[in-house]
Amino acid sequence: MKVTVRLFGFLAEEAGRPELTVEAGTAGEALEAVKVRLPVPKSVRIAVNEEYAASKTPLRRGDVVSLIPPVAGG
């Protein structure tokens, strides 16, 4: 299934774009697919839509995966 992966922070900067499209059935597969194209540190977390999600989370049509670099708000 084609999935949109949104990139943030230094990942977006390094990719030179705010999102990628990958082929994946779970959140973790989406991450792995991005790693083929872009170095992604271990500390990056995954969100599905607007919630943090485990790697094994299955994706449904229309879900958006986001890669969340270590946060630095405040």
Add this chain to the structure above:
Amino acid sequence: MKVTVRLFGFLAEEAGRPELTVEAGTAGEALEAVKVRLPVPKSVRIAVNEEYAASKTPLRRGDVVSLIPPVAGG
């Protein structure tokens, strides 16, 4: 020595006035002199000029004694 004693909070209300003049040589003597005229609970503290002071603090001409009821700011 004649000393001005300032009253605050419920003490001023009960005395019906913001100060009294008493005869005293120490802060404690001033307090005792007020007690003759007015019930003063044990929890009342003494200040000389603008500082908390012990009973034995000697008074100098021009010193003002203040009776400080339990504080309730904030």
Add this chain to the structure above:
Amino acid sequence: MPSNVTVLVNRQALSPVAALRAVTRPDCGGVCVFLGTVRDRNEGRRVRKIRYSAFEAMVLRTFRAIAREARMKFGVRAVYMAHRTGMLRLKEASVLVAASAPHRAEAFAGCRHLIERVKKISPIWKEEFHDRGKRWVNRG
């Protein structure tokens, strides 16, 4: 401690904007502010309004001493302390204290220290007004 300490006690409404302007500094990453506001209940009674009175000159002295303590104990860099007097309605702020520090832990600890000490040592009194009658709070 010079102008990085601001102390006020008067009848005017408290100004959070003035407080923040006074304590915000380029060497500080955080500001913690506490406001005490008039609550509608106290010790089981319904409260209508509160009148604060103060021995102003001594209050200002205690504020400066408390600010020094906060600097020594918690490394806060700037302090603002203001207490209002006169009659206050529900929700109005009676006290506003603020502290800035390089890091947030010190800002919180310093600000907490300010309010705790004000409540312990600053010569301020309050009369609580009920539907009928009033009472001096913490009469001792």
Add this chain to the structure above:
Amino acid sequence: MPSNVTVLVNRQALSPVAALRAVTRPDCGGVCVFLGTVRDRNEGRRVRKIRYSAFEAMVLRTFRAIAREARMKFGVRAVYMAHRTGMLRLKEASVLVAASAPHRAEAFAGCRHLIERVKKISPIWKEEFHDRGKRWVNRG
């Protein structure tokens, strides 16, 4: 939790006055506010400005979740949480959190909880600009 929670993330300057208006309640005796401000040094570097970016929709979700936590754990009655994005100069506030509670201990604890959790879970990033060059903070 209904309208006693206000959450914001945008490019506009933070408003302490709006925060206080939002959280002040007659059943609360205290409001604690924390502001994070841009500091001129970080990890030994001189900082000139900071650019914040955010995954806004998710930030708002995390803010609401954090406000619920503060209510459950500390009994705070109203919460205001706002984070700014875009380029900020020294001394400007990047984050403003506020909590009201019946008593001050809960207001302080609740407010502290808000900022600690924002720093842990809210998807916000910052680029620190130096005299030359810039870096992503907490790049991991």
